[in-house]
Amino acid sequence: MDQAALKKLPRGWKSIPSDLNSDQTAFKGVNWGKAMMWIFLLSDTFIFSCFLLSYMTGRGSTVLPWPNPSQVFALNFMGVPVPLLLIAIMTFVLITSSGTMAMAVKYGYEKNRKLCGTFLLLTALGGLTFVGMQAFEWSKLIFHEGVRPWSNPYGAPQFGSFFFMITGFHGTHVSIGVIFLFIFTRKVFRGDFDSGRKGYFTSMKSDYVAIEILGLYWHFVDLVWVFIFAFFYLW
């Protein structure tokens, strides 16, 4: 790229061609683990996209009518069925936990061990609440409304199939995240990230950047939930 064209690029973009032409690293100053997480998330995006596209084609090609989500997912509140009540709370909790995660990352970089750990713990609890409510929703669908992966009383059997598969896959992601959040909480409070204590398995030095990497994963899981929410509950 010639100099004149380079000069015209907006700031920030300027560095892209020169970084890619440079030696040693393509993403300057980016931690390996962080770059890896981004690429993993790209791959994971493809997984969820395949799931959701399959859901769309599956829903489009069944012969039986598709159940009405505001009826199936309603929750009785003081005797009145309120559509999407539970799911609204779940979504709220999960999105909030993204906020606490961001705070944890911030305090991590400030080496504020106490607040960092506290916010990580809050995030973990938020995630746990989400998984708990999802378990509640599943059991309600299964035991009270008779929705099964292979059939349901409302119409197309694919409804239950896709619902349990995709929310289950997402719930697994959340659960894995929760486990790591708890582990990291412990590590923060123990001071691993300040002392650079070596990891149990990897024998690599701990570093606060790990919290940001976990944060990337956590925000991703939240973002995916927004799509699942839109496709299952609002469509």
Add this chain to the structure above:
Amino acid sequence: MSDEFDKKIEAKADTIVDAGSVPSGSAPGIDYVPAHEKPDQELYHSHSWWTTYVFSQDAKYIGIQYAITAIGTGLIGLVLSWMMRLQLAFPGLGILEPSAYYQFITMHGMIMVIYLLTALFLGGFGNLLIPLMCGARDMAFPYLNMVSYWAFLLAVLILLSSFFVPGGPTGAGWTLYPPQAITSGTPGSSAGIVLMLISLCVFVAGFTMGGLNYIITMLQSRARGMTLMRLPLTCWGIFTATVLALLAFPALLVGCIMMTLDNLLGTSFFMPAMISMGEKLSYDGGSPLLFQHLFWFFGHPEVYIIALPAFGIISDLISVHARKNIFGYRMMVWAIVGIGALSFFVWAHHMYVSGMTPWFGYFFATTTLIIAVPTAIKVYNWVLTLWRGNIHLTLPMLFALAFIVTFVNGGLTGIFLGNVTVDVPLSDTYFVVAHFHMVMGIAPILVVFGAIYHWFPLITGRMLHEGIGRIHFWVTFLGSYAIYFPMHYQGFVGVPRRYFEIYDSPYITTSTLHLNVFITIAALIVGAAQLLFLFNLIYSARAGEKAEKNPWKANSLEWLTPEMPPGHGNFGKELPVVYRWAYDFNVPGADKDYIPQTVPPSEVRYAKVEKT
């Protein structure tokens, strides 16, 4: 951290306007190379035999583990192909039951494509070569890398265990199409298929761990002076293939999960309402076509996951053994990247006869033919590299030449099959079998052999036996033509694919039956030659002629380690510094016919090198 980082970026954005030149003030000096950006990689040092050789975190050992496992599994695939060929040639002997034929065909196809070639190129050569060629001490995440290998081994064991479950392995064909894959009547429709699907899922998980390593190592862990455009094409091939794999395997994973649920839980993702043995099954309303789309969204890029590393490796072999720089290096890189990107838009050329809307066929035929353009560029560039080169007919070169011929052959039949109207009568005939064996079976296998002959001294410090190698080459090369050339003809006369017996009937020409015997004999001979090759590997690793350092006089970093085979940490105390690309062969004005990447310009002042 973030503020500080922003400031750094800003400062940098202002200085980089004249990228490439040296900061003013200091006298530039022709040997200038930017300083280290980061401290040296911290390595895991093993202390016991177990952590050195078994649970190794060293990419070189992991690469060898991958390679041995993949080749071992590939041998099973080879034996399966013998059995199939014997059955086809001598149906009267009753060698295989029909169901066993289907099981063997399925396992053969899946083993060859995934567990042999994908694992060998990416897991084997990727681990071995990427850190060395980039000038890194190891992969970026050695622990993850180790787990990746063990997941692969687990996947292989799960796959092989399906031979021992009730009903045997699945016989659905390597494409695993539902509904038949999980309907009774297909061999292995209960336990076999589930094990296959689980094995694939484990493979994908394991591969993802490895793949992230290959990508980050190449992007973020190169030596000083090693720009992306100075990397050997082998790295580019493996890198792009890994990107493809990370984006294509998700579709396979999702398809596998859904089919597993269809089978175990009775969901109907892929299963329409069906009647089986007079009874209506409980399935209802699923879409079999959806699986085909998912499968081929993975399946076509998969072809390039195998082909791109082969392209990269072959470029290096040709260049080194013809003592000439690779023609059009940048074009080669862009062709690899372009083929990789396009490969995501051609998948439904495998589905022309599936019943999808014909307009799709039109679209996918067009994209398929477009992908031929960068592919043809690559072939021209290989040929132009050879042109007026100082061609040494060493074993790697022989295999490289054989690859070009074979790949062109398979590519030409690919143009037949890429066009809807020509494909319709040819699909599901032996023409297809001939095509894909040429292009993604034999051609990449030839590259594997060439690569092994080339890099064996690097791994063991000894040369492979030349005489045995030449026998191996000629038998394999001519033999595979003896196997697959007749299949083109068989396909034209309409012999269907995946039939366990070609009956003597008015619809089948007599020549087909004779050819089947001929092909089988050729296949047995070619297979025997592989045993010779294995013997050569074992024999030469122990008692082969000792290799001198850098025996092929190559330029790339893997040959420039202080000791050969390279030790722990690859490069001794100091990491190498790179001043040029890997292709400075026969440069006018230089006193030797090659200039290794680590030679600074001041040492070769009068050489007219390419600016890289």
